[in-house]
Amino acid sequence: MLFVPFVPFVLFCGRFLWPSCIGPPGSHILRVKMRKTTFLKRKVREFSFIGRALASTRHPVLAHLIPMRRCNLACGYCNEYDHTSKPIDLEIIKSRLNKLADLGTSIVTISGGEPMMHPELDQIIHHIRVRGMIAGLISNGYYFTPDRIKRLNKAGLEYLQISIDNVEPDEVSRKSLRVLDKKLRYLSEHADFHVNINSVIGGGIKNPDDALTVARRAVELGFSTTVGVIHDVDGTLKALSVKEKDIFQQVKKLGNKDHARLNWFQDSIAEGKPYNWRCRAGARYLYICEEGLVHWCSQQRGYPGIPLEQYTMEDFDREYKTEKWCAPTCTLQCVHQVGILDNWRDPQKTPAQMAEEQKSGVGDMIGAD
Numbered sequence: 001m002l003f004v005p006f007v008p009f010v011l012f013c014g015r016f017l018w019p020s021c022i023g024p025p026g027s028h029i030l031r032v033k034m035r036k037t038t039f040l041k042r043k044v045r046e047f048s049f050i051g052r053a054l055a056s057t058r059h060p061v062l063a064h065l066i067p068m069r070r071c072n073l074a075c076g077y078c079n080e081y082d083h084t085s086k087p088i089d090l091e092i093i094k095s096r097l098n099k100l101a102d103l104g105t106s107i108v109t110i111s112g113g114e115p116m117m118h119p120e121l122d123q124i125i126h127h128i129r130v131r132g133m134i135a136g137l138i139s140n141g142y143y144f145t146p147d148r149i150k151r152l153n154k155a156g157l158e159y160l161q162i163s164i165d166n167v168e169p170d171e172v173s174r175k176s177l178r179v180l181d182k183k184l185r186y187l188s189e190h191a192d193f194h195v196n197i198n199s200v201i202g203g204g205i206k207n208p209d210d211a212l213t214v215a216r217r218a219v220e221l222g223f224s225t226t227v228g229v230i231h232d233v234d235g236t237l238k239a240l241s242v243k244e245k246d247i248f249q250q251v252k253k254l255g256n257k258d259h260a261r262l263n264w265f266q267d268s269i270a271e272g273k274p275y276n277w278r279c280r281a282g283a284r285y286l287y288i289c290e291e292g293l294v295h296w297c298s299q300q301r302g303y304p305g306i307p308l309e310q311y312t313m314e315d316f317d318r319e320y321k322t323e324k325w326c327a328p329t330c331t332l333q334c335v336h337q338v339g340i341l342d343n344w345r346d347p348q349k350t351p352a353q354m355a356e357e358q359k360s361g362v363g364d365m366i367g368a369d
């Protein structure tokens, strides 16, 4: 998904959702009790993961894993899909998940393309849970039916994010409230997992008011809501218009307050201003493409481009320390949120400084010889 305002990192910002419609009175009470228990268990896990992330910098916090690139849609701003690729074999995905677990990864979010098109998605989610990691999913929402939602409950899904771009479908996006409202009602009724609805602004979305309509509907259905600025085709910053900025602030007020506080950088994005932060992509955040290569993120594929199975803590340390040239204008929320954990420690070096350091390291060794 191109925008990435995900809340897989709901660790910080999870808000409990109470569905507006949960069946007849008897089942209602049971269901509410069950959801309370699930919620509490999830919170305990989240806090332990946060504690671990703060105590040690030497493990990935969040990985986005792509089990297939194929998508049923073709959003005008997106560079992350095709219409032909096949799903990656389950055993291959499991071995990638095993490697992520061995690296100590806390959260795995399945993304795409449209991951709901993968025929073995439930087994993938189940395997994330078996390996003790938090399981998240980013989807365009088209494939949700009551039965499918119940299967995801059973598989152990913990967080879902759907991004809705507009109210009526247009040539830029068909991720539209009118098309998806029925799916949202199914989720409200049947999902045991946390659902976040993200509305978006910028990137060619015609009517900024739509973001407000989407956010209000999300709140009405008992979901959490966030707003993201859609990045440009190269993944970087594009200033919002005056009207877009106004809507952006209104939608933020409707959403989760903790999330808004954590996304302070979004105010700079809205103003089109660069800002300072330390991107820990390639280390605390990993993007694993369908070929199993580790990339900084969806918008910087190719760096470092090392197969996950060969990824070592040496690679992790190098990327942790490397300053990213694209950071000042980056709009990728989830990587920012991960970055908050370490923004106060371990200053980074430019790639040139890193290269110099490595060279002098080799020089020292040769000298020692």
Ligand code: SF4
Residues within 6 Å of the ligand: 001, 002, 003, 071, 072, 073, 074, 075, 078, 079, 080, 081, 112, 113, 114, 140, 175
């Ligand atoms: S729905 Fe498909 S085309 Fe649209 S943003 Fe997501 S991956 Fe890209």
Ligand code: SF4
Residues within 6 Å of the ligand: 235, 279, 280, 281, 296, 297, 298, 299, 300, 324, 325, 326, 327, 328, 330, 331, 332, 335
């Ligand atoms: S700053 Fe980090 S997350 Fe943002 S585009 Fe660059 S590598 Fe990706």
